[in-house]
Amino acid sequence: MKKIILSVLLFLLAGAAAVAGFGYYLVDDKSATGISDKLSASDQISKGAYLVKAGNCMGCHTVKGEAAFAGGRLLQTEFGHFKTPNITPDVKTGIGSWTAEDFWQALHNGKSRGGRMLYPSFPYTNYTQVSRNDADAMYAYLMSLPKVEKANQPHELRFPYDQRALLAFWRAAYFRPTSYQEDKSKSVEWNRGAYLVNGLGHCSACHSSRNGLGANAGVSDLSGGELTGWYAPALTNSKEVSLAKWPAQELVALLKSGVNQHTAVSGPMAEVVAGSTQHLSDADINSMVAYLQAIPTVQAAEKDMFDQAMAGPELSAENMGSVMKQGAALYKTHCMDCHGAQGEGVANVYPALRSTPALLGQVVSNPVRMVLSGGFPPVTSANPRPYGMPPFAHTLNDSEVALVLSYTRNAWGNKAAVLTSAEVNRYRTAVND
Ligand code: HEC
Ligand code: HEC
Ligand code: HEC
Structure with a gap:
């Protein structure tokens, strides 16, 4: 009974969403033409390696102790279990037959090779902001890795979330491919920070709440979110963590080392620091910190x-x-x-x-x-x-x-x-x- 109510609700909602967003979801964003950086092949690969760390791609696409990027990691969500795919360059089981354009479509438009719509458990709602040049470098890096033959396993999702076709409605309601728009009124540092935090860093994927259909309020919303068994606190709220008030070097230390004068990260955030932020350059960490600290703190009402x-x-x-x-x-x-x-x-x-x-x-x-x-x-x-x-x-x-x-x-x-x-x-x- 619950299931039926749920699916009727979902269809009603999806219908409303389709009306609201009609005309968008059929159109893929092909605006970026992929003018490549003039980098040597090896520079392109090392740039890509760095960006793949900024996106913590390995964290989700690797089972601990097994071959890197070969997929199979279980992601528990309220919709069921996702099993991440193999993104090594193996032709049969990985993304070896993909072009740079296919790869860009996955990050930017949330679509697999051939146009299959992807679930937003792959945080493409953030990665959509990644520039085409950066995506090309990441592609070059992934293609330079050893091929690992490991077949993808099907997700184990509850009805109706197992119906991939419904993602069309979800996308209409909650997703627009967007490129990072520079804010000229802000510093270069701030812009770099915003690009990293909201794009590859996908901080909002955990630090913002999701509605019943798994959508959050937007990439720059860091008002706190519940994960399975963990809570990623608000980073901009006087009642939770208010990063604007931290001494900058404390936030730098936490993202670089996982500990600082007062606190330590744990659980999913420890994975973020281990797999991603500790590897970022001082300049990039400083940019992220400058951006995060410039977000105004919300003064929470005393009794909400x-x-x-x-x-x-x-x-x-x-x-x-x-x-x-x-x-x-x-x-x-x-x-x-x-x-x-x-x-x-x-x-x-x-x-x-x-x-x-x-x-x-x-x-x-x-x-x-x-x-x-x-x-x-x-x-x-x-x-x-x-x-x-x-x-x-x-x-x-x-x-x-x-x-x-x-x-x-x-x-x-x-x-x-x-x-x-x-x-x-x-x-x-x-x-x-
Ligand atoms: C939070 C976990 C998570 C992170 C982080 C993540 N992915 Fe994924 N990714 C997934 C899941 C889950 C899927 C499968 C989605 C689906 O089946 O619709 C996926 C799908 C993909 C696909 C499509 C593969 C196919 O065969 O269709 C590509 C390509 C991909 N991810 C690349 C990346 C890259 C590059 C990064 C880093 C920038 C990354 N992923 C980071 C969870 C993640
Ligand atoms: C995979 C989910 C996830 C992602 C992605 C994520 N976080 Fe977190 N974060 C958490 C969780 C869970 C906690 C609470 C546990 C803890 O305090 O370490 C947390 C805690 C924090 C804290 C507070 C630490 C403390 O002890 O007060 C900061 C600061 C933080 N995250 C910053 C970030 C930034 C910046 C990003 C993006 C680069 C980010 N997080 C991405 C899950 C995540
Ligand atoms: C052997 C030393 C040790 C003992 C004993 C210990 N803790 Fe901890 N505690 C730690 C360390 C180290 C961390 C950081 C762990 C992490 O980041 O995953 C921590 C983290 C915490 C945190 C999270 C704080 C934060 O900033 O994220 C809480 C709450 C906490 N401990 C409470 C307790 C309580 C209550 C007890 C007694 C029942 C206790 N601890 C006993 C070492 C200890």
């Missing part, structure tokens, strides 16, 4: 709807006192050695828990997950042996995890809603997946 929904239980002063007392005892036993008596952490080693947006946000999936499963910041050339956090799933029960996190969220001047053991339990099941 989201807030009320996530506010957690209201506790009497007496109950709160008891939570703090029990939480403090757990903290002292299990956490203090690393995170410090005042939650001050150790710069570049153990993240601070005092005034840490990662800990204080309304969406608690990351801290709960961190305590249950532990984690490591990425291994980077700037931080080759990161210190990790041990898992507590077997040491602490749900209510103890709730207590210790409620304590850290309200100690040392922190202030955030307390957690319930039910909330912890929800993520415990997710973590065990």
Whole structure:
């Protein structure tokens, strides 16, 4: 029954979208003519290698420990599982028979060779901004790699998302091929940053929320988004992470090494740093930072709807006192050695828990997950042996995890809603997946 309602809804929506966007979705953008850079073949390949890192193509197109770019990695989404394709130059199973034009069509128009529409789990809604010259260099690099014969596996998507033809409607509603438009009123550095953050860097693919059909509000929207089991915080919001307020060198350090004076990246963001940002030149990182810090911070309303929904239980002063007392005892036993008596952490080693947006946000999936499963910041050339956090799933029960996190969220001047053991339990099941 749910399925039927869902598909009827989808068709209605798609119909509306088709009317709204009619005339666009049949037209591919062929405006870029592909005037190639005058680079030697080997310069073209090394330029491409660099850009492929900027796009973190390897991250999705590689199964850990197996041949690079040969595909097969499982991407879990609310629509089902995607299995990434082989993009090595093998003719039979990879993209060996593709031309540079075909490759450009994939990045820019979200279409496979022969015109098959691609799912936006391949973030072409961002990559569409990549210039034709850059796409050609990336193509040259991929074509220079060893051929790996590995057949693509079908995705395992739920109905109706398994109907590729419906992507026509999706594209009509949510996708326009666009080239990066330089903003002449801004500096060269800002423009380079915008091109990288919104295009190859695809930060918005995770850091912005998606609607029920998997579309987000646009490449420059960084207002926070939920992934399966993780939350990519808003980067421009006073209640979450507000990058405009960070010292620039702290953001540079985080993108280069995965750790800084106050925090460390983990999970999907650790993959981004390990596979992509740590490899970027200082000039490009500085440009991205300049662009990110120039996005105005949204001053979140004190009591918005989201807030009320996530506010957690209201506790009497007496109950709160008891939570703090029990939480403090757990903290002292299990956490203090690393995170410090005042939650001050150790710069570049153990993240601070005092005034840490990662800990204080309304969406608690990351801290709960961190305590249950532990984690490591990425291994980077700037931080080759990161210190990790041990898992507590077997040491602490749900209510103890709730207590210790409620304590850290309200100690040392922190202030955030307390957690319930039910909330912890929800993520415990997710973590065990
Ligand atoms: C977030 C994960 C993700 C990232 C990052 C990613 N891809 Fe993909 N890519 C996919 C998925 C999933 C598909 C399959 C989409 C489909 O079947 O419709 C895909 C499809 C493709 C295809 C089409 C292959 C075919 O046989 O039709 C090409 C080419 C491609 N990606 C190249 C790239 C390049 C180049 C980059 C880096 C700039 C990249 N991808 C980054 C997930 C990703
Ligand atoms: C694959 C999904 C994904 C992509 C792509 C991604 N992020 Fe993240 N990001 C996350 C998640 C999840 C977190 C929360 C975990 C953490 O704090 O490390 C995060 C956290 C962050 C943080 C806050 C770290 C902290 O501890 O306060 C910053 C800053 C950040 N991302 C910047 C970026 C930038 C810049 C880009 C684009 C170059 C980007 N992210 C791309 C998933 C992603
Ligand atoms: C052995 C040292 C160690 C212990 C003990 C430890 N942690 Fe951690 N903690 C870390 C490290 C290292 C990280 C960064 C991990 C990463 O980036 O994946 C971290 C990350 C975190 C984060 C995420 C912070 C951020 O900025 O992203 C939270 C929340 C946290 N720990 C809470 C706790 C709590 C609560 C306890 C006790 C139950 C605890 N930790 C015990 C080392 C430790």
